[in-house]
Structures are given as C-alpha cells and as structure tokens.
Amino acid sequence: MSLDKPYLDVPGTTIFDAEQSRIGYHLNQFCMSLMKAANRERFKANERAYLDEWPMSEEQKQAVLDRDLNRCIKLGGNIYFLAKIGATDGKSFQQMAGSMTGMSEEEYRNMMVAGGRSADGNRYIGEKK
Structure with a gap:
C-alpha cells in the first residue's frame, strides 16, 4: 500500500x-x-x-x-x-558528518556552533515562505 x-x-x-x-x-x-x-x-x-x-x-x-x-x-x-x-x-560522529557534507571536521563543527545550516532552500519544495 x-x-x-x-x-x-x-x-x-x-x-x-x-x-x-x-x-x-x-x-x-x-x-x-x-x-x-x-x-x-x-x-x-x-x-x-x-x-x-x-x-x-x-x-x-x-x-x-x-x-x-x-x-x-x-x-x-x-x-x-x-x-x-x-x-x-576510529572516526568520531563529527568527522563522519563533516565528510557527508563535504566539509572538514573543523568546518562542520564551526557551522554547527554557529547555529547549523540555513533553513533557506531546505524546506519542502512546495512550502510557501
């Protein structure tokens, strides 16, 4: 179904x-x-x-x-x-997540400390802003 x-x-x-x-x-x-x-x-x-x-x-x-x-x-x-x-x-979750985003571990950590990714472009395609 x-x-x-x-x-x-x-x-x-x-x-x-x-x-x-x-x-x-x-x-x-x-x-x-x-x-x-x-x-x-x-x-x-x-x-x-x-x-x-x-x-x-x-x-x-x-x-x-x-x-x-x-x-x-x-x-x-x-x-x-x-x-x-x-x-x-021997990798941390942070290292893995960074690799999945194309970022280094440091870049990923800095992005997350700064509040994460912007929601712009990450909403439902059909969602009205």
Missing part, C-alpha cells in the same frame, strides 16, 4: 521511514554487528569477505567499502547504525 509521503519533498533529504527501514534492514544489522570486538576485527581483516556474509545488495556493500555514507543512507542505512562503521574506522 502506497502512503502519502509529503516529507519526500524536502530537497537533499532522505527520510528514514518504514520503507527505508525495510530496504536497509541487512545493512543496518551488519552495522550493529560491529558492536562486538570480534566482528570488528573480522571486518577489518577482510572487509569484502565479512560483507559477503550479509544478504545486502551489491550496491550497499560497495557503498560500505567506499565509506560513502550518503549513499548508504539512500540505500536504507540509518545514521545511528552507520556510526558503527565510523567508530570501527
């Missing part, structure tokens, strides 16, 4: 809803597996082999290998689960 999703009208935003949850279920389960030290070690030893143990799409696996978190999100990843990949790589 198709639901009305007016939130899909937000430019540059992927909303993690029930449909995205279904699409990314195995990707997110893989991420959660990284909470165990033994799994992190197995993943770091041979990323491709570890990913192949999960019934994820090839596109999802490649996004993980490329550390393309924006692509992972489009493919059903939830940022709170994806943070486990960053932690496995």
